[in-house]
Amino acid sequence: MPDTATAVRVPKRVAAVILNSLKGGVVPRIGLPYITVGREVEIRALLTDLDLIADGGASFRFLVGRYGAGKSFLLQTIRTHAMGEDFVVADADLSPERRLQGGQGQGLATYRELIRNLSTKTRPEGGALGLVLDRWVARIREAAGDGDVEAQARASVANLEELVHGFDFVRMLMMYVRADTEGDDEAKSCVMRWLRGEYRTKTEARTDLGCSTIITDDDWYDYVKLFATFLTNAGYRGLLVLIDELVNLYKIPNAITRQYNYEKILTMYNDTLQGKAHHLGIIMGGTPTSIEDRRRGVFSYEALRSRLTQGRFAREDMRDMLAPIIRLHPLTYEELLVLIEKLAQIHAGYFGYENAVTDEDLAAFLQIEFGRVGADSHLTPREVIRDFIELLDIAYQNPDQSLSALLRDEGAIAGAGGPADGNGAATGDAPFAEFTI
Known part of the structure; x- marks a missing residue:
């Protein structure tokens, strides 16, 4: 088991997102490189x-x-x-x-x-829509130098006019360049609203932009x-x-x-x-x-x-x-072992305690998880991750109980949400509920 001093340091904000998201059954949008294994x-x-x-x-x-x-x-x-x-x-x-x-x-x-x-x-x-548009405007201004910015902009997007709806799309982009030149933030906002597909009627778009085309469900x-x-x-x-x-x-x-x-x-x-x-x-x-x-x-x-x-x-x-x-094939036993090892390091780093989880603890935990009835066909990484973070949370909140002791009591995992049913899942807890991981 690697010492936490040599483990990769995860910023506290990122660690909080990782642990909270995974325990809640969803994928964190930041910090994934810290926990990616297999695949x-x-x-x-x-x-x-x-x-x-x-x-x-x-x-x-x-x-x-x-x-x-x-x-x-x-x-x-x-x-x-x-x-x-x-x-x-x-x-x-x-x-x-x-x-x-x-x-x-x-x-x-x-x-x-x-x-x-x-x-x-x-x-x-x-x-990032506004950022993308502003980056494009900055590039054409740099390319134009002291020349005509609008002419440079039109040349930059001339290839779009050949595509379906390209004429209207280019028209909006040119309007954005013009508004940026004139410092007209309201017009820029209207163009972005059009590009986001937020105009509900053609009349509304014509009033704001002089354009009778809007993005619809069909196109x-x-x-x-x-x-x-x-x-x-x-x-x-x-x-x-x-x-x-x-x-x-x-x-x-x-x-x-x-x-x-x-x-x-x-x-x-x-x-x-x-x-x-x-x-x-x-x-x-x-x-x-x-x-x-x-x-x-x-x-x-x-x-x-x-x-x-x-x-x-x-x-x-x-x-x-x-x-x-x-x-996607299931993660292997070895890959899951590496994953929960990383989670133990992140958990210890976030809560500021010395990581005392041993290789034997990790192996014992996975043996319990894979020992469930139907684990071969139904156990998923989401459930393993959720159970392991829950185990770490319980051990952290109960320092008088060692992780090894908790693992010895198999019911501490199988019955975390209530008495276990015949499939080793907590009663009232849908073990294979539809989350987004």
């Missing part, structure tokens, strides 16, 4: 896509795993790495109010969430493609779009509405693979059921199923990591 093959495959995006190509991937298997964790890991490599990242979780297509603006709601969460290396928490994805191309003009390497919780499309009760959403996925998939999109990467996360169910899942849409079905040569021990679907 080297998957990460390497997704990082290969970033090189393709930077070169002007496009990619599309599905990340498939059970609840708690680490989909959202891997998405956030890729998000952090992409921002570090000077990509812009936009992420959104689907929900009943946010879909890819809908009769009450659910598709537009997803677009708004993506733009609201637009993140860069210097603005990793989201809300929002065209503007994502425009953003991806535009971002390279602002000095970024491309746009990575992360969409999680595909299960919310699987749950749509109306079959026709579901098909419309899967048709939108097909459009995105075809665009990226056929070269109709540039500097754009899309990764969607979902459960095996939400993808492979022939009645309601993505595979219920035949055009997608025929494109995504695994070929005959791939095997469990020989996966094709260049395929559009990446299936």
